[in-house]
Amino acid sequence: MQAGYRLAEIVARLGGEAVGDDAVAVSRAASLNGAGPGAIAFLSQARHRADLASTRASAVILGQDARDATSLPRIVCDEPYLYFARVSALLHPAPAVAPGVHPQAAVDPTATVAASARVDACAVIEAEARIGEGAWIGPGSWIGSGAVIGPGTRLYGGVRVYPGCEIGARGLVHAGAVIGADGFGFAPDRGTWFKIPQVGRVLVGDDVEIGANTTIDRGALDDTVIEDGVKLDNLIQIAHNCRIGAHTAIAACVGIAGSVAVGRHCMIGGAVMINGHLSIADRVVISGGSGVTKSITEPGIHVSGAPAAPEREWRRTTVLLRNLDRMNDRLRRLERATGKGEGHD
Amino acid sequence: MQAGYRLAEIVARLGGEAVGDDAVAVSRAASLNGAGPGAIAFLSQARHRADLASTRASAVILGQDARDATSLPRIVCDEPYLYFARVSALLHPAPAVAPGVHPQAAVDPTATVAASARVDACAVIEAEARIGEGAWIGPGSWIGSGAVIGPGTRLYGGVRVYPGCEIGARGLVHAGAVIGADGFGFAPDRGTWFKIPQVGRVLVGDDVEIGANTTIDRGALDDTVIEDGVKLDNLIQIAHNCRIGAHTAIAACVGIAGSVAVGRHCMIGGAVMINGHLSIADRVVISGGSGVTKSITEPGIHVSGAPAAPEREWRRTTVLLRNLDRMNDRLRRLERATGKGEGHD
């Protein structure tokens, strides 16, 4: 048997109630369908209940409502999805950072790398940059001159942080992300474009996750700001001078044009596009694929569509859209029947 | 004259019929308009027939229907586009892999690199990773610990393969692609987000091509799977736990949310967005720019639009959309003429 945690140990740490044999030990997290012996799975949505009967998991996490839905050893709790996340973090902790600078890294002598930090092969750390305690700079990453990487932050392979940009503590930046490239700013000059120097920075708060190949541009004059706890998925573009409010989560392929202020605790679905200079209130939810062309001033509202409108309105529009053909037929019939159509008077 | 192949040699290898002087030699593939002496071009669509008269190609590939459309030396065959592809592969073979590890690469002593494989400068290969026979790891690429690159697979510059992910044989991965970054999984936790460890892998089959800066996330619990023969263009996002069926081709800028199952032999146009947890049947064709919000269960169907609907339906909708203004005018006219409009009773 692999090392792991007995259910009794887990509830002692995380709360909840063990039901059935609480001496059962689990060593990894799994889905109901993918689980085998030694794994713990979870049920958070009623539609997966059928999978409970067939799972090979050694134990299951479920809500009060599903307390008796299985005879497996189980933990009953209030929020099974969050509880499962905590158990998974317990069973699969982030690897410890083995400190040291790889001999094939290139660290400028004026840069500061904390003794407990790690710098992988082919990473390049330029003049005056500062790497915090326990930070981990992945292979082939580039930390520009004067940039700051906070304590405990991990950059995977090939992350690019331009000069002067700052990332806070406990962050996670995935491969290929680019922090601090020039914003897209040009003044028209008799048929050509005159580049506007982009002299702002990118300031990223604490506990931020940034996805693979996502790009966040530096400010033109002031800074682009990503507040604490923001979660960004892959292939997102955040243009210069945006501010993304704390704990907002943004799914993949989203594009946010310049000088947009997104509120705190928002949820933005995949492939949403937000026009420049707009404001989005706190706790706004934007459905995937929406195109936001006006500011959203009502906190907590749910919007959808292109142009984005309150969710319910958009749902009816899409139904009507697919019935446009029938509306047209009804109109033509009325015109014929009443003799009052175009060209009839 | 450059070395090359005489038409007689080509038809001996690939079939088809040489018409005219089959001793003519060709050394490179070209378009009808771009061709010069020594080049072979092709005609596969009637609309390019006018270019036949002016081409400077030494020989042409065409279908039976166009057999007599030129007096140039030519190869007549059933599928001129496929035939041309084969001739081009003959004239422009992939460069042979010169084996060896560049002295400025960083290969962990516990990694396995086949003797016939090549590792370029500034590539980083971590512990326990395995590089197959004839594989080619491009400059600045990162192969995470325990990852596997199959025989004959080529990674261009700056490809990132996270720990534990596997790519099969004869693959081609373009610059900046990221395989195996964390999926976007967080449980809400009293206003903040609790990260769900992403413990699955990415498994890529044989003969897969992955475009530049495309991202494929590792599974949350189970694996993300790209089956054999899949072709992915640039800047595509494939989220955690997706399965892309064999020989499906996906154009650039597509976003596929989590846990989507795409069938085999599908064709997905550029910038298509597919919502999470959907299934797409085999041989489905999705037009560029479509937004798929429901599963597509009918194999071989062609869908378009946002939300995506069968192609013919969507075409009529878009025509009607551009006539909405006129429909509105017709409705107003009827209301006035009948005296039965809003506010009239």
Added chain:
Amino acid sequence: MQAGYRLAEIVARLGGEAVGDDAVAVSRAASLNGAGPGAIAFLSQARHRADLASTRASAVILGQDARDATSLPRIVCDEPYLYFARVSALLHPAPAVAPGVHPQAAVDPTATVAASARVDACAVIEAEARIGEGAWIGPGSWIGSGAVIGPGTRLYGGVRVYPGCEIGARGLVHAGAVIGADGFGFAPDRGTWFKIPQVGRVLVGDDVEIGANTTIDRGALDDTVIEDGVKLDNLIQIAHNCRIGAHTAIAACVGIAGSVAVGRHCMIGGAVMINGHLSIADRVVISGGSGVTKSITEPGIHVSGAPAAPEREWRRTTVLLRNLDRMNDRLRRLERATGKGEGHD
């Protein structure tokens, strides 16, 4: 006081009229709101006039119409935004290029690097590549065999230039951009895909800026061409065989399919998608989020929407779209009132 320029010096160089104390010196460009002592700000849009009263800038640039809108030392000119850009370039010049090849770069002995060029750590320059005078190759970039980087061009970290591609003079390429990956070309072959060798190149003109993680594919047979003065934002995909006309500006997240010819002096908004084989005339403006499915032949036209149509038409369509529900109600009312609806005759 920081070194800088007195207003009198600035107008001597750039024209315009100094009003108030022209001995005031400024050392950095700032926004009205972000400015402090020593900064020069600008006003180009009437809606920001209120910020003039509260700015802490030492001097301001404004148009003739706003000549008396402040008592601060100021420069009055015809195009304040362009003038400000020039002042900013004066105050924040691009850093001088310190020549030399970093000992941890990997430069093939057959490559040519100009004496005044700079090659950073972990950059890889392959056989026969040529790096021009004053060019700067950033850390971890890859210049493939035979590729050419023009004089004065700067590549930031991790730029990938495939073999044979060429970039002109005074260019700026941001981190993670990929120039010259294979176009997405496959011939169907009995249920699988046969790769068509992509033997064209990418040719980039002079004074081109390319954004972070943008991808430009090499031509299939002929070349992909980016003409002089083109400005490309982040995360753009330009497929094989496209031609982008001189001085065209393209915002982030745009996807342009294969063989598209975009004219000169066009402006393409964010997230626009352009179908393959289309032509766009000169000076066309395409609103963000539009889907272009037909060629645009009228120079200077402004189009919007999906499918894209002339801007005014699309604005009315979107208004009507949000009123579809009401149109449907009006239609139903008419049907009832006249007794001529479906199923009534």
